[in-house]
Amino acid sequence: xxxxxxxxxxxxxxxxxxxxxxxxxxxxxxxxxxxxxxxxxxxxxxxxxxxxxxxxxxxxxxxxxxxxxxxxxxxxxxxxxxxxxxxxxxxxxxxxxxxxxxxxxxxxxxxxxxxxxxxxxxxxxxxxxxxxxxxxxxxxxxxxxxxxxxxxxxxxxxxxxxxxxxxxxxxxxxxxxxxxxxxxxxxxxxxxxxxxxxxxxxxxxxxxxxxxxxxxxxxxxxxxxxxxxxxxxxxxxxxxxxxxxxxxxxxxxxxxxxxxxxxxxxxxxxxxxxxxxxxxxxxxxxxxxxxxxxxxxxxxxxxxxxxxxxxxxxxxxxxxxxxxxxxxxxxxxxxxxxxxxxxxxxxxxxxxxxxxxxxxxxxxxxxxx
Amino acid sequence: xxxxxxxxxxxxxxxxxxxxxxxxxxxxxxxxxxxxxxxxxxxxxxxxxxxxxxxxxxxxxxxxxxxxxxxxxxxxxxxxxxxxxxxxxxxxxxxxxxxxxxxxxxxxxxxxxxxxxxxxxxxxxxxxxxxxxxxxxxxxxxxxxxxxxxxxxxxxxxxxxxxxxxxxxxxxxxxxxxxxxxxxxxxxxxxxxxxxxxxxxxxxxxxxxxxxxxxxxxxxxxxxxxxxxxxxxxxxxxxxxxxxxxxxxxxxxxxxxxxxxxxxxxxxxxxxxxxxxxxxxxxxxxxxxx
Ligand SMILES: Nc1ncnc2c1ncn2[C@@H]1O[C@H](COP(=O)(O)OP(=O)(O)OP(=O)(O)O)[C@@H](O)[C@H]1O
Ligand SMILES: [Mg+2]
Numbered sequence: 001x002x003x004x005x006x007x008x009x010x011x012x013x014x015x016x017x018x019x020x021x022x023x024x025x026x027x028x029x030x031x032x033x034x035x036x037x038x039x040x041x042x043x044x045x046x047x048x049x050x051x052x053x054x055x056x057x058x059x060x061x062x063x064x065x066x067x068x069x070x071x072x073x074x075x076x077x078x079x080x081x082x083x084x085x086x087x088x089x090x091x092x093x094x095x096x097x098x099x100x101x102x103x104x105x106x107x108x109x110x111x112x113x114x115x116x117x118x119x120x121x122x123x124x125x126x127x128x129x130x131x132x133x134x135x136x137x138x139x140x141x142x143x144x145x146x147x148x149x150x151x152x153x154x155x156x157x158x159x160x161x162x163x164x165x166x167x168x169x170x171x172x173x174x175x176x177x178x179x180x181x182x183x184x185x186x187x188x189x190x191x192x193x194x195x196x197x198x199x200x201x202x203x204x205x206x207x208x209x210x211x212x213x214x215x216x217x218x219x220x221x222x223x224x225x226x227x228x229x230x231x232x233x234x235x236x237x238x239x240x241x242x243x244x245x246x247x248x249x250x251x252x253x254x255x256x257x258x259x260x261x262x263x264x265x266x267x268x269x270x271x272x273x274x275x276x277x278x279x280x281x282x283x284x285x286x287x288x289x290x291x292x293x294x295x296x297x298x299x300x301x302x303x304x305x306x307x308x309x310x311x312x313x314x315x316x317x318x319x320x321x322x323x324x325x326x327x328x329x330x331x332x333x334x335x336x337x338x339x340x341x342x343x344x345x346x347x348x349x350x351x352x353x354x355x356x357x358x359x360x361x362x363x364x365x366x367x368x369x
Numbered sequence: 370x371x372x373x374x375x376x377x378x379x380x381x382x383x384x385x386x387x388x389x390x391x392x393x394x395x396x397x398x399x400x401x402x403x404x405x406x407x408x409x410x411x412x413x414x415x416x417x418x419x420x421x422x423x424x425x426x427x428x429x430x431x432x433x434x435x436x437x438x439x440x441x442x443x444x445x446x447x448x449x450x451x452x453x454x455x456x457x458x459x460x461x462x463x464x465x466x467x468x469x470x471x472x473x474x475x476x477x478x479x480x481x482x483x484x485x486x487x488x489x490x491x492x493x494x495x496x497x498x499x500x501x502x503x504x505x506x507x508x509x510x511x512x513x514x515x516x517x518x519x520x521x522x523x524x525x526x527x528x529x530x531x532x533x534x535x536x537x538x539x540x541x542x543x544x545x546x547x548x549x550x551x552x553x554x555x556x557x558x559x560x561x562x563x564x565x566x567x568x569x570x571x572x573x574x575x576x577x578x579x580x581x582x583x584x585x586x587x588x589x590x591x592x593x594x595x596x597x598x599x600x601x602x603x604x605x606x607x608x609x610x611x612x613x614x615x616x617x618x619x620x621x622x623x624x625x626x627x628x629x630x631x632x633x634x635x636x637x638x639x640x641x642x643x644x645x646x647x648x649x650x651x652x653x654x655x656x657x658x659x
Contacts, residue, residue, distance in 0.1 A: 050556060051555075071555075085547065089568070098554075146557075
């Protein structure tokens with residue numbers, strides 16, 4: 001593949017290991033999002049790709065060329081930082097053209113390139129200002145302009161939106177996505193915001209503790225999480241992870257979870273390893289897999305229906321979520337839009353058992369197949 | 370009535386504050402007043418005991434005399450040649466030590482290498498070396514290089530002695546410099562010197578001003594190095610002023626002495642007036658940011 005390829009890369013600070021056995025391979029034009037909780041090594045990996053951190057182990061190639069021993073400026077990359085990192089004493093135009101100036105691009109060409117980028121990002125009227133005279137969103141655009149103007153092979157973004165307010169963040173999110181469509185460039189984008197990852201990526205790589213937990217398209221990551229960590233990290237509200245007892249009988253597997261003083265046994269249509277018979281497992285179900293309204297076009301037996309007591313309701317506008325006590329945890333379920341159900345009410349809930357995931361309670365590894 | 374009391378007790382801290390500020394201002398300005406009024410009086414008025422009063426006859430003769438004809442040592446040259454000696458010493462010494470401090474601070478914070486902490490500690494040590502300790506070794510060194518008794522020799526001494534301070538100032542300023550800026554510049558293809566001259570230095574105005582003021586006043590006011598390492602034709606202003614005041618021939622011309630002392634203080638006064646507010650701002654800026 002030609003976009004970016006990382007083979008067995010690792011990073012050590014002295015004797016402290018922060019990344020290990022990182023293997024990533026993406027096509028030209030892909031939008032790869034590195035996502036994970038704070039401190040998992042996302043920025044470190046991005047800086048290794050950029051050449052700002054030494055690569056302790058393994059090999060990184062950009063557009064087919066091994067870049068391990070190249071300076072950042074020789075790697076044909078551009079980077080956007082969380083703090084924007086605009087040069088404080090230069091004008092917006094100066095900021096954007098600085099890299100071209102160093103590369104000895106003639107003035108006329110530079111001006112044309114700046115004008116083109118300014119047009120694309122709608123910052124033409126700001127070119128003579130200093131960064132301190134710009135709003136957060138405008139600074140963000142200038143930072144992107146500085147990256148775009150160089151027309152590199154690979155774009156690197158390190159949490160570029162996390163300093164913006166919620167509304168602007170959503171706006172810029174679509175804008176970056178559009179830019180990606182328009183330019184067709186390969187992008188590696190770091191965020192700890194899983195919504196950003198889901199909405200922007202063509203490919204997601206979930207990192208945790210210096211390891212890749214799972215790689216795949218947003219769909220794969222969301223619907224088919226490789227382990228309990230990915231399942232719990234992606235999605236908002238997150239997947240419910242409940243303690244359940246697995247039992248094998250003649251009819252197949254059953255998963256028993258407590259609901260208050262009662263217990264619910266969900267018939268599980270998929271197969272589990274025999275060694276888990278009569279053992280506690282982690283059952284993962286997304287809120288939209290525990291619903292009040294039986295989906296119209298769903299098969300007769302796709303859902304298991306039972307009555308539960310609501311502990312809490314939470315209308316969020318479009319959806320109304322409810323909390324029910326499952327295995328001692330507040331599990332989130334999805335109620336009918338505009339549902340009148342209130343705390344303490346009995347509601348009939350439908351469990352989409354066929355879509356549920358089962359994980360090992362200790363290692364978190366996915367068990368069903 | 371009670372309302373009035375309240376406002377008084379609320380204002381009390383302010384009253385105390387301003388009274389003590391005025392008192393201190395008075396204490397500091399008193400000598401300056403004495404110097405000024407007596408530098409524009411004929412000598413007889415001072416001798417007749419009118420130190421504290423305004424002059425009855427105004428004269429600028431003492432100023433001209435101090436500047437161009439007063440006896441300094443053996444020659445009746447006034448302070449003028451020594452004033453230029455001081456300028457020739459201060460300008461290169463301040464420029465070079467400030468620039469070196471900036472480069473040191475930049476490399477010690479942004480291009481760290483193995484052992485950078487040890488190097489910095491050693492440079493910091495220079496700040497704590499008393500002047501007296503280095504007199505003899507420095508004299509030997511200047512002699513060895515043929516710089517003894519010359520203005521370039523003084524420039525070298527002051528530059529070397531100042532590097533510890535200037536490095537400390539710039540290091541503390543640059544240590545808070547956002548690392549993302551360095552990274553962005555590296556990705557843009559800028560090297561060590563390009564980043565320094567195009568990005569770091571232009572963003573360093575406050576600390577440059579602090580360092581220049583600090584170095585300028587220290588070097589301008591230095592007496593010990595001047596008297597130890599310079600010669601009759603290379604003495605700085607401070608030494609010349611001392612010679613003027615202590616010349617034993619004839620009557621003590623206090624009015625000329627006062628005028629001379631004032632002339633010696635003018636450059637540092639000007640620096641404080643024009644750059645003083647940056648001095649405070651720069652010192653605060655560094656500490657708050659860190
Ligand atoms: N210079 C260093 N020396 C030692 N450890 C470091 C160094 N820099 C980073 N680390 C460690 O490496 C780990 C990964 O850091 P990194 O900055 O890549 O995290 P991140 O995933 O980007 O987190 P965030 O979302 O908070 O930005 C952290 O645990 C951090 O403490
Ligand atoms: Mg980070």
